[in-house]
Amino acid sequence: xxxxxxxxxxxxxxxxxxxxxxxxxxxxxxxxxxxxxxxxxxxxxxxxxxxxxxxxxxxxxxxxxxxxxxxxxxxxxxxxxxxxxxxxxxxxxxxxxxxxxxxxxxxxxxxxxxxxxxxxxxxxxxxxxxxxxxxxxxxxxxxxxxxxxxxxxxxxxxxxxxxxxxxxxx
Numbered sequence: 460x461x462x463x464x465x466x467x468x469x470x471x472x473x474x475x476x477x478x479x480x481x482x483x484x485x486x487x488x489x490x491x492x493x494x495x496x497x498x499x500x501x502x503x504x505x506x507x508x509x510x511x512x513x514x515x516x517x518x519x520x521x522x523x524x525x526x527x528x529x530x531x532x533x534x535x536x537x538x539x540x541x542x543x544x545x546x547x548x549x550x551x552x553x554x555x556x557x558x559x560x561x562x563x564x565x566x567x568x569x570x571x572x573x574x575x576x577x578x579x580x581x582x583x584x585x586x587x588x589x590x591x592x593x594x595x596x597x598x599x600x601x602x603x604x605x606x607x608x609x610x611x612x613x614x615x616x617x618x619x620x621x622x623x624x625x626x627x628x629x
Contacts, residue, residue, distance in 0.1 A: 488515045493552075494559040495521075495543040496603070499535030499567070510538035512547070512628070521546055525624030534581065536567035541584055542624070544591035544598075550628055556596035560605045568602040 488494055497510045512521035523546060540560060547558055562568045570577045570585070577585055592598045 479607070488513075488559070489518075489557075490515065492557040492559065493520070493547070493561060495559045497536065497539040497543050498563055499532045499537075499539050508542065510534045510539055510543045510546070512543070521626075521628040523624060523626040533564050533566040535629075536562060536564045537570060537581060537584060537588075540567070540571065541588050541591065542626075544588060544595060546626055546628065548591060548594055558595055558597070558598075559572070559599050559601060561601050563603055565602060567602060569599045 493512055493514060495510050495512045497508070500510045507524070507526050509524040510521070511519050514520050523542060540562065543560060544558075562571065570581070571588075574585075
């Protein structure tokens with residue numbers, strides 16, 4: 460099952476008539492859920508993509524960071540969604556069958572939310588994302604303010620200059 464929400468279910472309470480979060484704070488995840496904060500950023504001629512997976516207590520359990528060949532931050536952010544799903548599946552964590560993915564780019568979120576808006580050039584990556592989502596179970600996308608995604612943003616700034624993708628989980 461795939462659910463798409465405009466607004467964070469966990470960190471931000473969003474009034475649908477406004478574009479800015481009403482409040483920002485950490486809230487515990489529902490039992491059986493994990494949350495990936497993902498970030499893609501373009502800095503001059505480099506593009507980085509990073510993610511942080513947190514458990515029910517908000518403790519970071521997975522980090523990944525690295526540079527990517529991409530035209531812009533939105534394409535990098537779609538790539539980071541794919542990596543987040545791949546890492547989640549590689550963890551082979553049977554106790555968690557549901558995943559929140561928080562995206563900071565409105566454009567990337569829109570592409571995840573509406574297949575019609577997806578650029579034709581990215582169809583291959585979206586097919587891979589959809590296959591991975593099917594294997595994960597329940598995936599919920601949410602849009603968050605990039606300022607509320609501090610750890611992923613910090614990793615992105617470091618990862619822009621990283622030659623290879625760094626992945627770690629515990």
